[in-house]
Amino acid sequence: MKRLITLLCSLLLFTFTCTGISFAQTDKSNEVKSNEYLTLKKLKSMNENELISQGLNKDKINQIKSLDYAEELRKRAKLDSQTLKNMGYTDSQINTLKNFKGTESEIIALSATCTLKAALNNFSYNSTTDKTNFRVYFEWAWSSVPIITGTDIVALTWSPEMYMTIPDTQTSHKVTYVHPIGTSYSKNVTVNPENAGTAASSKFSMTEGAYWAKNGSGYMRVTKQGKLSEAAMLISYGHSQVTLTPSVSFSGLSISFGSGVNKESTSYLHAPE
Numbered sequence: 001m002k003r004l005i006t007l008l009c010s011l012l013l014f015t016f017t018c019t020g021i022s023f024a025q026t027d028k029s030n031e032v033k034s035n036e037y038l039t040l041k042k043l044k045s046m047n048e049n050e051l052i053s054q055g056l057n058k059d060k061i062n063q064i065k066s067l068d069y070a071e072e073l074r075k076r077a078k079l080d081s082q083t084l085k086n087m088g089y090t091d092s093q094i095n096t097l098k099n100f101k102g103t104e105s106e107i108i109a110l111s112a113t114c115t116l117k118a119a120l121n122n123f124s125y126n127s128t129t130d131k132t133n134f135r136v137y138f139e140w141a142w143s144s145v146p147i148i149t150g151t152d153i154v155a156l157t158w159s160p161e162m163y164m165t166i167p168d169t170q171t172s173h174k175v176t177y178v179h180p181i182g183t184s185y186s187k188n189v190t191v192n193p194e195n196a197g198t199a200a201s202s203k204f205s206m207t208e209g210a211y212w213a214k215n216g217s218g219y220m221r222v223t224k225q226g227k228l229s230e231a232a233m234l235i236s237y238g239h240s241q242v243t244l245t246p247s248v249s250f251s252g253l254s255i256s257f258g259s260g261v262n263k264e265s266t267s268y269l270h271a272p273e
Contacts (some may be wrong), residue, residue, distance in 0.1 A: 022041050036146050036239075037069050037111035055069035057185070070102045072147045073110055079180075084180045088112070088144030088214065097110035112146040116237045121219060125227045132228040133221065134162060135170060141215035146239065149206035152213070153246045157199040158233040159253040162222035164193055164200055173202040191218070199250040206239075 043051070043064055051061045076084065077097040084094045089110075094108055114251050122135040138188045140154065154173065164171060173191050178184045189204045200220060204215045220233065249256045 007122075008201045011095075030045075031115060031117045033110050033113055033115045034050075035108065035113050036148070037107050038183075040064075040067060040069060050266075069147065070100075072106055073097065073107065074100060076103075082173070082182075083180045086178060087212070088178075093144070106204065113143040114140065114146075114237060114239065116140045116235065117145070118235045123231060130144070130225060130227075132162075132224045132226065132231070134158065134223070134228075134231045134233070135219055135221040136233045137217070137219055139215065139217035140237050140254070142213070145212045146206070146238070149212065150239075151203055151246060152206050153175070153201055153238040153248060153257070154202045154218070155194075155199070155236045155238065155248045155255045155257070156200045156220050156233060156254055157195070157250045158222055158254060160224070160228065160231065161198055161226040162228075162231065163223050164220070165198045166197075168194060168221055170221040171218075171219055173204075173216060174203050175213050175216040177208055178214045179211050189216075191220070194248065195250045201248050226245065228242065 007096065044067075048058070048061055051064070052058075077086075077100050080085075081094050082100075085091075089097065093110055096110060098111075100106060116138070117140070118136055118138045120135075121137045122133060125132050136156075138154070138156075171191050173189050174186050175189055176184060176186045189202050191200050191202045193199075194201050202218070204216070205215060220235075222233075224231075232253060234253050234255060236255045236257070238248070246257055
């Protein structure tokens with residue numbers, strides 16, 4: 001099963017791309033959610049040719065088709081209630097797990113959900129330096145431990161062409177890890193420039209020993225010489241595989257994870273309206 005999960009994870013970028021855009025309005029925020037089970041169900045519904053077009057070989061396709069999400073939940077149902085609570089499950093979900101019948105509605109309700117939020121933190125012009133500053137706050141969270149854990153990524157790009165300063169104390173990303181016994185800690189992860197400084201990415205492991213990455217938050221600041229009347233930023237979360245580092249590419253105000261990766265949806269806000 002571990003090998004199967006490893007093979008599957010590269011596909012999760014396909015539907016675990018939670019995308020939010022925040023522009024220069026302090027009262028505007030954006031939130032997108034994605035469900036792990038529905039991701040896999042969508043992949044299972046594709047025919048062989050469609051999956052091959054995503055860059056998969058027949059061996060991987062057969063393993064995708066054979067993954068039993070319900071069985072993975074049955075394994076978790078054997079854990080004690082306190083451990084399940086520390087893994088992110090609510091009392092209601094724990095009750096469902098302990099009385100799990102394997103119905104579609106139960107599986108959806110028990111599946112890990114990823115939420116990404118983004119909101120404007122600052123959009124201002126400094127007449128002394130003749131620079132426009134654009135800073136966005138973002139946060140992501142898993143409702144419970146995903147069945148599949150590997151290396152995940154937060155990717156960011158913006159418009160018009162602005163640049164990140166390196167190093168910049170106003171750009172950051174912190175991830176909080178939780179142990180099934182309840183202890184936790186937070187650590188800063190690096191935000192790396194991409195695409196000649198006109199985009200950025202931050203990669204992190206979903207597990208460190210027995211600890212799992214429950215949530216994270218950060219800020220992204222970019223600047224531009226001169227006074228700008230508007231700006232935009234796109235933030236995407238990618239859920240990737242155990243053994244491979246997720247790849248990302250940028251083109252204008254768009255983000256693509258690896259070859260054959262598609263986004264389910266993109267939310268768009270603009271200021272001034």
